Amino acid sequence: MLEEILKRLFIDAFRKLYGQEAPANMVNFQKTRPEFEGDLTIVVFPFTKMVGKKPEDLANELGTEMTKKSEFIAKYNVVKGFLNLLISDNYWLSFMEKNHENELFGRKEVSGNPVVVEYSSPNTNKPLHLGHIRNNLLGWSVSEILKANGENVVRVNLVNDRGIHICKSMIAWKKWGDKCTPESTGKKGDHLIGDFYVMFDKHFKEEVKSLLPANYDELDDEAKEKAKAEAENASPLMQETREMLRQWEAGDPEVRKLWEMMNNWVYQGFDVTYKRLGVSFDKVYYESQTYLLGKSTVMEGLKNGVLYQRDDNSVWCDLRDEGLDEKLLLRRDGTSVYMTQDLGTAQLRYDEFHPKKLIYVVGNEQNYHFDVLKRVLVRLGFAWGNDIEHLSYGMVELPSGKMKSREGTVVDADDLMDEMVDTARKVSEELGKAKDLSDEEANKLYHVIGLGALKYFILKVDPKKTMLFDPKESIDFNGNTGSFIQYTHARICSVLRKAAEAGINVGDKVMVDNILPGEKHLLTNMHTWPSVLEQAAINRSPAMIANYIYELCKEFNQFYQECSILKEEDVNRREFRLQLAGMTARLLRNASNLLGMQMPERM
């Protein structure tokens, strides 16, 4: 690494000149600003106090000494406390020769204990929406990024397949479904079930309304709330649903059969969506298979006195001494809650993989839940609870606010993907791009472009930030977009294709001995990729990858604009530029694959 070498050089020079050790963490590099000559800049202000010199003098003395000692530094100059170093062309050219065909450039070899990444974690009562898309893309992408940084990643999904919400869909189907199926209606299974969930809610609301006292509107807020709770409790529909959940937990064969059938419809629907999104899992857990383990863990904790039981038989963990609240772990009727099953799944996962990290990709609305989960695990004697990491991401909001399934204000995942592919088709046709392609090739291309735009749109935003999606303004294909990245790649491929057709040979040796400005910007940009990749992993941030490839594309397009490649008369320089273009395309492919984006060879 260049920076490592320069850092050591700096520290050595500092010791020689001033007889003191410069702390390594104080030696900071930044890219030299374009208005000054140089490639890398060291800020020397922090060292002025140590040696009692003016910043300019300090920088000059260090610059002289460093330049004397290293063949990498061609020149230096000083502006105030900034020591600008110009790296020699030799360094850049040998870097280029080493890496321009290196498919693994920036990647680290995989080793060590697994890192388990959970993402997606859908409920089986409704289809996936835009919020799930963010979750799935983040989970998938972060996994890829960690793998590229040498982590042994296991992707898991936890399907939330049991609970009162599924019973609602089941009741609605039984009452008003007329025995319909995905086949009989021609609907995707997850959408069909979702419809019944909405239907339940509609009927339920009507029923509650009819059960409210006649003077409801005249009550104060507190009384209103109470009256509503009573009406909800008294609702026959809700009572029926609760009864069904009891039957399910008791293993009633008829309920279980219905449950299984309807869940399978949903899974088939999810599989289609996952496949289209391009995400996958190494292992799928089902809550119905893990919640009992959580229950037994809680009972164990009760025996050990870590947890306590109230008079009504409910079981709690008291976290008040840690600044949190008491947390319910078993209801008074002995049934489990969300936390109970998460304790079970965490344990199962730990036993199975002995991971060094358990990463959960879950929305920031559950920050508190994971805080509690870790603490309860630790209290129960599982020190590895501290290895749990909640990768907390922000919600996707609409201009009208948060998406709500029950209120129908959601952007459906399947619809959105359809729309993206459709727009890709329209744009391509308008630009007359797909004339030479067969229908099959064209459709594949539209899928790649549409999904690419969607993925980039979602992933370029810092995960922890709430992001806005306006359905009225469709996702762009110009500017800082996935299409721009793909277009740049296709453009490079076109040049390389033309070179091959013309019989131009591109070898692995670099045949020039100097670099021109347009070429250099591109090359130094690629030089930073390994550290970008590393930072993206540390920060769990696909956005850092997205921003990097955007910069790289801009850099290439500028280079493309100012430097002719195929028309270059100097044969060696022409080859060098082809190598540069090839390296850019390769890096673009490998980097955008980490986001799940595919790069077409023409578009």
Added chain:
RNA sequence: GGUUCCGUAGCUCAGCUGGAUAGAGCAACAGCCUUCUAAGCUGUGGGUCACGCGUUCGAAUCGCGUCGGAAUCACCA
């Protein structure tokens, strides 16, 4: 009320170990295709980095406070 997160151009967002004059895209306007793909390139305009105080040679970045927004504090998941 407690806790956590957020506030940067009209809009969507970068700016990550504190560094030089705060950057992109969209939208607006003006240029560039007989020359490697114009989904591109070049340029113009647009900012009290929510506000105040502090730390520092230096703050959008760190600390404290204020204001504004979101989430959460469920015998829902």
